[in-house]
Amino acid sequence: MSLSLRRSFFKRSRRTRFFPEPYGSDGFEIFLKSRAAPRVAFFFLINLVGGTYIFRNRHRFFDQDSSVDNDIPAIRKLRMEVVMVPWLVLTTLLVILLINFWRA
Numbered sequence: 001m002s003l004s005l006r007r008s009f010f011k012r013s014r015r016t017r018f019f020p021e022p023y024g025s026d027g028f029e030i031f032l033k034s035r036a037a038p039r040v041a042f043f044f045l046i047n048l049v050g051g052t053y054i055f056r057n058r059h060r061f062f063d064q065d066s067s068v069d070n071d072i073p074a075i076r077k078l079r080m081e082v083v084m085v086p087w088l089v090l091t092t093l094l095v096i097l098l099i100n101f102w103r104a
């Protein structure tokens with residue numbers, strides 16, 4: 001047995017020891033890719049639950065606060081934008097990732 005054949009044999013056996021090949025040798029890549037889509041979907045659902053929580057409690061988070069000096073409407077709007085813009089960007093990226101995983 002040549003050195004390159006031995007190396008490929010040991011690499012393959014080490015890989016299958018930690019990740020079983022449920023679909024044969026060609027299905028290993030499919031097995032790894034199929035595990036990514038549910039993860040993205042799970043984080044997408046958590047993201048939506050977090051967005052729903054923020055939306056339902058928006059008056060508590062973003063309305064006028066009598067204990068804060070100079071709490072004008074522009075400051076309140078800025079507070080909401082600081083939270084909503086990153087949330088919308090991350091949600092959009094998660095949707096794009098989820099669509100790409102489903103198309104692959």
